[in-house]
Amino acid sequence: MKVKLELDQELDKEMIILKTKTQSSEIKEIVAYIEQRSTPLVGKKQDKNYRIAINDFVNFYSSQKKVFGHTKDQEYIISYRLYELEEQLPHSFVRISNTEIINLDYVQHFQLSKSGLILIRLSNGHMTSSSKRYLKKVKERLL
Numbered sequence: 001m002k003v004k005l006e007l008d009q010e011l012d013k014e015m016i017i018l019k020t021k022t023q024s025s026e027i028k029e030i031v032a033y034i035e036q037r038s039t040p041l042v043g044k045k046q047d048k049n050y051r052i053a054i055n056d057f058v059n060f061y062s063s064q065k066k067v068f069g070h071t072k073d074q075e076y077i078i079s080y081r082l083y084e085l086e087e088q089l090p091h092s093f094v095r096i097s098n099t100e101i102i103n104l105d106y107v108q109h110f111q112l113s114k115s116g117l118i119l120i121r122l123s124n125g126h127m128t129s130s131s132k133r134y135l136k137k138v139k140e141r142l143l
Contacts, residue, residue: 001026013088035090043069043076050076055092058124060085061100072106072124094141096120096130104141 016034020027040051058070060078067078067085078085086095095101102120111119118130118138130138 031091035092041069041078041080043074043078045074045076052076054090055103055105057103058106058122059100059102059126059128060093063099070124070126091141094134094138096128096134096138098131098133100128102128110142 018027018030035054040053041057043050043052052069052071056071058072060067060069060082062068062082067080067082069076069078082095082099082101086093086101089101092105093101093103096118102122106123108121108123111121113119113129116132116135118135120128120130122128
């Protein structure tokens with residue numbers, strides 16, 4: 001495998017681009033390692049700020065003009081908008097509706113409803129669903 005580092009002073013944020021002919025288990029491991037090493041998010045709870053590892057979050061959702069992040073047992077207010085989070089979250093996160101992003105690592109099971117929606121049960125007990133608009137993106141990420 002050939003490795004090349006290019007510096008670009010015009011980038012707003014750090015970005016890593018991997019180019020490969022085919023996706024192998026080795027490439028997947030490298031991507032997972034990089035994603036896990038990303039900086040933690042700051043969550044606010046009762047006027048205190050906490051640094052939480054991104055992979056500890058089960059889901060993010062917006063409500064009442066605020067964005068909330070759920071871990072297995074806590075809820076925090078996040079200072080980003082959902083579209084900003086979507087850009088910087090690892091590959092294990094997928095947007096399932098206009099108001100929610102979930103971590104696929106915390107999905108217990110999927111269930112197809114009669115109306116064509118995917119019902120999703122998360123490991124923290126939360127039940128949610130994917131809107132039809134995001135259904136294709138969810139299926140692509142799963143397959």
